[in-house]
Amino acid sequence: MRQLPLGRFINVASPIHDLDARTKFIGFIGMAVISFFCSTALDFSLFFLYFLILARLSNIQLKQYLRVIRSIWLLLLMIFVFQLFFTPGRILLSIGKLSITLEGVMGAFSYSARIIGAILYSALLSYTTQPLSIAKAIESLMFKFRFPKKLSADTGLVFSIALRFIPILSQEMENIVLSQKARGADFESKNLFKRLKSSLSVIIPLVVLALRKSEELAVAMDMRYYGRYERVRCSKEKFGLGEKLFALMSFLIILSIIIN
Template identity: 45%
Template sequence: MNFPIGRYVPINSPIHEIDPRAKLIVYISLAILSFFCQSPADFMFIYLLFFLQAYLSNVPIKFYLRNLKSVYLIALFIVFFQIFFTPGKVIFQIGSLIATIEGMKNAVVLVLRLFGAVLFSTLLSFTTAPLRMAHSIEDLMLRLKFSQRIARSVGLIFSISMRFIPILSKEAEQIVLAQRARGAKFKKNGLFPELRTFIAIIVPLIVLSIKKADELAIAMQVRGFDRAHKTSVRQDYFQWNIKSSLLCFMGVLSFLFVILN
């Protein structure tokens, strides 16, 4: 059982029942707030908040943690440059590279910030259907006095992007199987062999995604799609309830705690 990034998990939970507009505002705000955490108390508060809501979502914690693999290369990049290129008290030295205590502290802070943002983004995608999220974006932009054309366009782009994620994931698996059938080996040691393997997958995937996007654009033009006057079979109304209020209160409390701390 695997839940890739961007895949909605259709189960019953208190988090799933919260209005998607409230989740969109609060979880994106908490993801941004993660980058402002400084002290251990800030990180403890943010991560306890995440694990509490992840538990209430009824999605196993391991699936949230598994999505951190998507940014592990960025995390390693941050750790390497912070440890060896931050001046301070020397811990050890490897050739011309000098590791410092200040660099290690900065690396831990930056990685925890990155992971916090990814976890809250994953919480949003696991508990909110893509179509309802797109409708939420449209509704919020219209409430902020954006024109209908801009609001509908942003909602449409987001909806199509979210729908393309599982499609491209399946296509990538098929490309890997096809390359293996041709004798390609994907478990090679060394940077350059792994880079060649990555190129062998990503280039066909990019070509395929462009082709699918072009086919979708042609199909929409043939049907006379007009994003400014689009209608929907399902109308999402803002259903404010006690759960939405508690989530927003929790978001405000988080901002006050991190900023004042």
């Protein structure tokens, strides 16, 4: 069990870090969504070339992004296998009752690349934007789209807490795994029931810990009178040349994929 990289902010100086959080949120989420519309080699080339440029500008090593892919290898393997063996079409190879088709091979690589692209752009947003900035961006965007003020504030708070809890619970999970291994738990056993028993020895303490932390947070917020007074917005909106260039490039990439 590896520590999840999602929700982690890497504090380095870069042009991507300096961009307004709302612009990054719309741009990166838009790119993650448009990844599922990529279908041709040109689409994927533009999509991943744009990511490599942004990753280079973020001053974060590429291996940090590849760790995200490594953490979801089982999901990618399942998608690849199901597409490879269960897609009808022109048969390339038969293995017993299973057949590998040309459409299956193309679909396996296509669907895997789409998932990888969506995860990479999500990681780019997470690595270059502080969780509190993401929460404020969501709140600000909802407010501009005429959502009720209280709903906008509560949604931003929920996202902020969730993003902060992901790395905390991930680290706690790693500590629990090490403790259970010291007690003899075998997470790599070939026996399915032993692996299930070992997994439960991690899941149950982690759920209890999450409930305890949420209760402590609720008490702390109540002690500080959260929600009893109207919040004052002091943040200053920023939309300069960098934001305009980023928005323009993201729009052109998305448009070219849709048209193509």
